[in-house]
Each structure stands twice: as C-alpha cells, then as structure tokens.
Amino acid sequence: MVEFKRKIYRRGSSYETTLPMPILFALEDKKKYYAVFRFDSKKNRWYVDFEKMKKGDGE
Numbered sequence: 194m195v196e197f198k199r200k201i202y203r204r205g206s207s208y209e210t211t212l213p214m215p216i217l218f219a220l221e222d223k224k225k226y227y228a229v230f231r232f233d234s235k236k237n238r239w240y241v242d243f244e245k246m247k248k249g250d251g252e
Contacts, residue, residue, distance in 0.1 A: 216241070
C-alpha cells in the first residue's frame with residue numbers, strides 16, 4: 194500500500210490541500226479535471242475520484 198501525507202493549510206475562512214503528482218499519473222496533462230471527494234460514513238473513509246471537465250465548465 195502506498196501512503197501520502199499532505200498538509201492542510203488555512204486559506205481565508207476555509208482550508209486547502211494539494212494533490213501530489215503520483216496520484217495524478219493517469220490523467221492527461223492537457224485536459225482539465227474536477228477532483229471529487231467522497232466520504233463513506235460506514236467505512237469512515239474518504240475517496241478521491243477525477244472527472245473530466247466538459248467544455249464550458251469552469252476555467
């Protein structure tokens with residue numbers, strides 16, 4: 194199993210973190226994606242999925 198620790202830092206009135214490059218290896222670097230965070234309350238675990246942005250979505 195691979196493990197990554199990331200610092201959570203304050204930004205204004207919320208918090209942020211960054212995703213390390215090894216997690217992004219399967220994504221095409223020329224395309225834009227959403228990082229989707231999902232929480233499974235039964236397992237008490239977070240999951241990160243990536244969805245391609247459609248034309249006209251965001252910047």
